[in-house]
Amino acid sequence: MRKPEQELAEIKSMMERSTRFLSLSGLSGILAGTYALIAAGLAYAWVYYPNVPFGTNIELIGQENILGKLLVTAAVVLLFSIGTAWLMSQSKSKKKAQKFWTPASKRFIQALLVPLVVGGIFCLALMSRGYLVIVAPATLIFYGLALINASTFTLTDIKYLGYCQLVLGIISAFFPGYGLLLWAMGFGVLHIIYGAMMYYKYDR
Amino acid sequence: MVRLRVMSILMVNEEYDFNSFKEMLDVTDGNLASHLKNLEKQEYIQVSKSFVGRKPLTNYSATESGKQAFQAHLEFLENLIKENKS
DSSP: OHHHHHHHHHHHHHHHHHOOBBOOOHHHHHHHHHHHHHHHHHHHHTTTTTTSOOOOOOGGGGGGHHHHHHHHHHHHHHHHHEEEEHHHHHHHHHHTTTSSOOOHHHEEEEEHHHHHHHHHHHHHHHTTTTTTGGHHHHHHHHHHHHHHHHHGGGOOTTTHHHHHHHHHHHHHHHHHGGHHHHHHIIIEEEEEHHHHHHHHIIII | OOHHHHHHHHHSSSSSEEEHHHHHHHHOOOHHHHHHHHHHTTTTTEEEEEEETTTEEEEEEEEEHHHHHHHHHHHHHHHHHHHOOO
16 A cells, blocks of 8 residues: 555646646756847947947937847847747756646646737837837836746746846836846846756756 | 546646546556546546547546545545554
């Protein structure tokens, strides 16, 4: 006869594995943060250089097609980050001999994508109307909400990453001149810190 | 053991389909089918069949009595643990 403690542990593990997507790769967070920092560096070179990387000289963005360059950069970073996360999580679930495509992972992706896609379209609308100062806070806020929404279906730790993004988003909404700096903090530095923490906690 | 795992999954998922059970539990078709039939006969789970495109999809969900039986089993386990401690 099996021990009741073992049986309870078994039940708990079944419940977790069937509802949560546990193969999220920490290393991919570090890489996504690095991409974002590179992009922020490019944006600084285009918008502010050789001045300090803050201030509301947003009117500059309208010139020389800088807005177009920024949009393409953002899209490339987004695609690379999602691609990296996808591939590395897939190989992590292979290593753990778990299936990547489960009801839990589908729910996780859906919970993440709904606020993210809505936020992305909303930001495009903001840009097309010329409200450029509010785009950086809007991306941070929608991303934070997406993370909190999706944290029910994966490692709960990403909830805290979500809260931090929200705080940065709100701060940058009130200090529009620091949008680029706060954006680099949120998508760059926070991703690297969080990715490293997840790597040491779960992946090694 | 398979049956307890099936019930654990159905306690936290509104419904779960045959193939996902198979992957999660790492059992053969025949083995899983007989366990599911058994649970269905005890009226612990209910079955709903549908189609996604042309593929048949069999979804399972826990019934009220299934959930009660699971809770009762949890309490039984807890009591065992308490008795062992004292």
